[in-house]
Amino acid sequence: MLKSLSTVSSGRLADGREIFWFDTDRSGDLGDSSSGGGSWRDETDRRRLPPTATTSERRWDPLLREWVTVASHRQTRTFLPADDECPLCPSTPERLTEIPGGPYEVVVFENRFPSFSTRATIPDDGVVLDPSLYVRAEGHGRCEVIVFSDDHSATFSTLSPERVRLVIEAWVARTEALNAMPEAEQVFCFENRGTEIGVTLSHPHGQIYAYPVITSRTQVMLESARRHQLTTGRNLFADVLASERSSARRVVTSNDHWTAFVPAAARWPFEIHLYPHRHLPDLPATSQEERDSLGQIYVELLRRLDGVYGIEMPYIAAWHQAPARSDRELAYLHLELFSIMRAPGKVKALAGSESGMGMFINDIAPERAADMLRSARP
Amino acid sequence: MLKSLSTVSSGRLADGREIFWFDTDRSGDLGDSSSGGGSWRDETDRRRLPPTATTSERRWDPLLREWVTVASHRQTRTFLPADDECPLCPSTPERLTEIPGGPYEVVVFENRFPSFSTRATIPDDGVVLDPSLYVRAEGHGRCEVIVFSDDHSATFSTLSPERVRLVIEAWVARTEALNAMPEAEQVFCFENRGTEIGVTLSHPHGQIYAYPVITSRTQVMLESARRHQLTTGRNLFADVLASERSSARRVVTSNDHWTAFVPAAARWPFEIHLYPHRHLPDLPATSQEERDSLGQIYVELLRRLDGVYGIEMPYIAAWHQAPARSDRELAYLHLELFSIMRAPGKVKALAGSESGMGMFINDIAPERAADMLRSARP
Numbered sequence: 001m002l003k004s005l006s007t008v009s010s011g012r013l014a015d016g017r018e019i020f021w022f023d024t025d026r027s028g029d030l031g032d033s034s035s036g037g038g039s040w041r042d043e044t045d046r047r048r049l050p051p052t053a054t055t056s057e058r059r060w061d062p063l064l065r066e067w068v069t070v071a072s073h074r075q076t077r078t079f080l081p082a083d084d085e086c087p088l089c090p091s092t093p094e095r096l097t098e099i100p101g102g103p104y105e106v107v108v109f110e111n112r113f114p115s116f117s118t119r120a121t122i123p124d125d126g127v128v129l130d131p132s133l134y135v136r137a138e139g140h141g142r143c144e145v146i147v148f149s150d151d152h153s154a155t156f157s158t159l160s161p162e163r164v165r166l167v168i169e170a171w172v173a174r175t176e177a178l179n180a181m182p183e184a185e186q187v188f189c190f191e192n193r194g195t196e197i198g199v200t201l202s203h204p205h206g207q208i209y210a211y212p213v214i215t216s217r218t219q220v221m222l223e224s225a226r227r228h229q230l231t232t233g234r235n236l237f238a239d240v241l242a243s244e245r246s247s248a249r250r251v252v253t254s255n256d257h258w259t260a261f262v263p264a265a266a267r268w269p270f271e272i273h274l275y276p277h278r279h280l281p282d283l284p285a286t287s288q289e290e291r292d293s294l295g296q297i298y299v300e301l302l303r304r305l306d307g308v309y310g311i312e313m314p315y316i317a318a319w320h321q322a323p324a325r326s327d328r329e330l331a332y333l334h335l336e337l338f339s340i341m342r343a344p345g346k347v348k349a350l351a352g353s354e355s356g357m358g359m360f361i362n363d364i365a366p367e368r369a370a371d372m373l374r375s376a377r378p
Numbered sequence: 379m380l381k382s383l384s385t386v387s388s389g390r391l392a393d394g395r396e397i398f399w400f401d402t403d404r405s406g407d408l409g410d411s412s413s414g415g416g417s418w419r420d421e422t423d424r425r426r427l428p429p430t431a432t433t434s435e436r437r438w439d440p441l442l443r444e445w446v447t448v449a450s451h452r453q454t455r456t457f458l459p460a461d462d463e464c465p466l467c468p469s470t471p472e473r474l475t476e477i478p479g480g481p482y483e484v485v486v487f488e489n490r491f492p493s494f495s496t497r498a499t500i501p502d503d504g505v506v507l508d509p510s511l512y513v514r515a516e517g518h519g520r521c522e523v524i525v526f527s528d529d530h531s532a533t534f535s536t537l538s539p540e541r542v543r544l545v546i547e548a549w550v551a552r553t554e555a556l557n558a559m560p561e562a563e564q565v566f567c568f569e570n571r572g573t574e575i576g577v578t579l580s581h582p583h584g585q586i587y588a589y590p591v592i593t594s595r596t597q598v599m600l601e602s603a604r605r606h607q608l609t610t611g612r613n614l615f616a617d618v619l620a621s622e623r624s625s626a627r628r629v630v631t632s633n634d635h636w637t638a639f640v641p642a643a644a645r646w647p648f649e650i651h652l653y654p655h656r657h658l659p660d661l662p663a664t665s666q667e668e669r670d671s672l673g674q675i676y677v678e679l680l681r682r683l684d685g686v687y688g689i690e691m692p693y694i695a696a697w698h699q700a701p702a703r704s705d706r707e708l709a710y711l712h713l714e715l716f717s718i719m720r721a722p723g724k725v726k727a728l729a730g731s732e733s734g735m736g737m738f739i740n741d742i743a744p745e746r747a748a749d750m751l752r753s754a755r756p
């Protein structure tokens with residue numbers, strides 16, 4: 001009974017990287033969406049590109065007990081190119097970009113300057129780390145770019161509902177595909193928006209990482225959930241959601257399937273967590289109905305964020321999904337959307353207390369942020 | 379046999395906040411430095427200031443199991459004032475600043491917009507957090523400003539050796555005093571430098587926080603040290619230092635008492651950890667000789683950092699000291715000095731991977747950063 005919403009075409013860029021086109025399927029009901037609608041894009045990358053050389057490694061920090069990635073080849077990556085040199089715009093006969101062919105809807109391709117790659121190698125630098133303290137391993141995994149529109153000046157919040165829905169299908173499809181990679185332990189779909197948070201390309205795009213390890217933040221959350229399960233028999237994330245829905249004090253908006261709230265211990269001036277009402281491990285587990293209502297509430301949240309001060313707010317939108325193969329019942333799909341902007345022109349920088357000690361100091365009370373977000377015109 | 383290096387005078391600002399002047403003692407050998415040389419400053423704050431109202435609270439985040447501070451009164455704090463309105467310059471008959479009296483050497487006073495205060499109260503906002511998940515407590519503790527010079531345009535790296543030594547004495551004295559406060563669990567001396575990391579006053583100054591809890595980062599490190607102690611019988615920090623000194627690959631500089639190195643799993647483009655050779659809990663435990671050689675190597679490190687690109691680098695200098703009353707044998711005094719600048723004009727912002735997932739991606743290999751810091755003229 002599911003309707004296919006997208007047609008996926010795949011190809012290879014000149015240096016061998018994979019690329020996928022997600023197009024709205026206008027051919028009607030094609031049955032199960034996973035079968036796709038057949039490959040109908042057949043674009044050729046006519047550039048000559050040297051093969052990508054990815055030197056990326058992860059190192060174990062024995063003091064903070066987490067992995068740190070060193071990707072030294074990224075230092076030369078493209079940095080704020082002029083608008084007419086944007087590598088994410090469609091190719092034209094005069095200028096070939098990362099995306100072969102003409103107009104497109106949603107495109108996903110492997111990052112040319114990835115932090116993680118199945119082809120990553122440790123640099124041949126003779127560095128030997130003391131094995132009694134450190135581990136050094138290839139930065140395996142994968143980094144993909146997801147382009148939301150061929151319109152260079154679009155933003156996620158101005159995409160059509162149909163396009164947003166297509167982005168969600170792309171997140172779902174790529175999460176499924178990457179979770180199946182032996183190198184991937186956790187798939188992370190996210191968008192960084194705004195130069196204030198280090199975005200180096202202004203064309204509307206997000207990223208999808210397949211990490212070779214479960215990230216430290218997820219590990220801490222899963223451990224919290226494990227303890228809560230042991231002591232209460234209940235799921236921690238579900239309890240947090242129920243508590244927020246019951247008090248409603250920090251709820252920004254909700255619909256039949258999703259509730260968005262400012263967390264009680266928000267770290268950022270404007271921080272919104274969006275939970276599905278059903279306990280689901282990840283985006284692929286959502287129903288078509290949940291995806292439809294996700295598209296609507298997601299865009300509403302972005303518009304409310306911009307509406308708080310009437311400016312384009314810098315933000316990070318981070319999808320927390322279950323690890324590929326472990327703790328999938330403990331995890332709970334949710335989005336963490338936050339801005340570092342505490343007032344127009346004033347950014348909350350992470351200074352000594354946050355970066356040095358992990359102690360966040362938030363100038364805006366979560367309840368006040370929720371009030372402001374509720375009052376903002378979506 | 380110890381020489382008194384400083385004379386401390388104390389007073390109160392118009393709104394009751396404490397202020398301390400640290401002055402070089404020129405009267406010769408006065409015996410134990412802790413006895414001080416007597417109070418010889420007697421300045422009066424002639425301003426009329428309303429009493430400070432500090433609404434600050436800490437909230438327990440059950441997902442990440444750490445405290446988050448909400449200090450909503452800070453949103454109105456002084457933000458990048460014009461040079462002739464600097465609140466840290468000496469008072470003149472025409473303009474009264476935070477520091478009464480004329481020229482000074484080093485001054486410490488309670489922050490007017492503190493994140494933590496012994497007088498902090500929870501705002502009377504009727505917010506009730508679900509007690510099965512959250513804890514809400516006053517943001518007790520203390521935030522002090524330490525001003526390194528009365529010269530508005532000075533920087534730490536250009537201070538005289540004598541002045542640097544006086545700053546160290548002030549850190550020692552304030553750490554001792556704050557560790558003795560019943561509200562304080564951990565004392566944190568740090569400096570944020572540069573607008574890129576959110577510094578709101580350009581006058582050379584640092585900060586000293588007395589946290590009401592042991593910060594999450596310190597807790598993780600102490601837990602790592604505890605496990606290492608159990609399995610090896612040795613101190614983890616001492617092993618890290620020994621390993622770096624033995625390989626020497628990432629050592630930036632060292633002297634008889636201190637070694638500075640880029641950690642093997644550095645998170646930041648330029649990150650330097652400075653350890654004393656003796657296993658000490660905190661700055662008050664250092665000997666006079668260790669303080670003398672600290673002053674020299676600390677300034678050398680700041681100059682090397684500026685020398686890498688020949689620009690004033692933004693940085694965070696964070697002193698990791700033992701908690702006030704626990705794990706004092708496990709902890710190991712050290713400085714973490716790091717810059718977010720990866721190249722001139724290019725700042726490493728914390729984007730999705732770092733802020734969302736806790737996975738740091740560093741573009742500059744630690745060994746290369748060490749080479750660059752070693753080559754930079756101090």
